Amino acid sequence: MFGLRRHFLLDPSVTFLNQSSFGATPRPVFRAYQRWQRELERQPVEFLGRRFTALMLAARQSLADYLGTNADNLVYTTNMTESLNIVTHYLTLGPGDEVLSTDHEYGALDRTWQFLAKKRGYAYINQPIPVPHRNPGNFMEWAQVDPCERAGLQHTAGCGEVGRGVGRVVTNERLKSHLHASYENIRF
Numbered sequence: 435m436f437g438l439r440r441h442f443l444l445d446p447s448v449t450f451l452n453q454s455s456f457g458a459t460p461r462p463v464f465r466a467y468q469r470w471q472r473e474l475e476r477q478p479v480e481f482l483g484r485r486f487t488a489l490m491l492a493a494r495q496s497l498a499d500y501l502g503t504n505a506d507n508l509v510y511t512t513n514m515t516e517s518l519n520i521v522t523h524y525l526t527l528g529p530g531d532e533v534l535s536t537d538h539e540y541g542a543l544d545r546t547w548q549f550l551a552k553k554r555g556y557a558y559i560n561q562p563i564p565v566p567h568r569n570p571g572n573f574m575e576w577a578q579v580d581p582c583e584r585a586g587l588q589h590t591a592g593c594g595e596v597g598r599g600v601g602r603v604v605t606n607e608r609l610k611s612h613l614h615a616s617y618e619n620i621r622f
Contacts, residue, residue, distance in 0.1 A: 515542045522546050531556040536563045 441460045444450050450458060459467065474481045491505065498505040511517040522543070527533065533547055537560055544560065551558035 515540075518543050519546055522550060527551075527554055527556045529555040532559060533557070534559045534561060536561050538563055 439446070441462075442450075442458045443461065443464065444458050490510065494505040494508045494510070498508055501508075511520065518540075519542075523546075527550070533551065533556065535544065535547060535558070539547070539560060547558045547560075550556075
């Protein structure tokens, strides 16, 4: 798939699918990581106590330049779970609001949505996506259906023009072709 295996140190006899929880590092990233680790080990106090803040700022600035934003708009977190928890906790959702997700939602985030929905009084809808999808066209049709209709919520507050707009998110031809190409390389 895309010839990416050669960029990783993974055992070639293993089909590795868990890139989120315990993701393998591409070879160039691993080499850079080792270089930084050796530098840290040479003088840990000097590295962590005197240089760390400036090094992290330089890294944020480099990322900010790449993303076209200000370094002050970026923050590093330990992992994606922590990042998503920060975002979900700071959303101002409450009674009358709805979050529509799928049964493919990341488990930790699914539990976060459930917890916050119960605590704050908004609706959390975890809608099943039928699998396996043997035909990419069928999946694209499913992805463009009004999520309120798909969830059986036609008469629920909040399911109106906004919901129908969300259902048509995948209308950009470039995005469609990317999703289609990605789908073609996935074997359920």
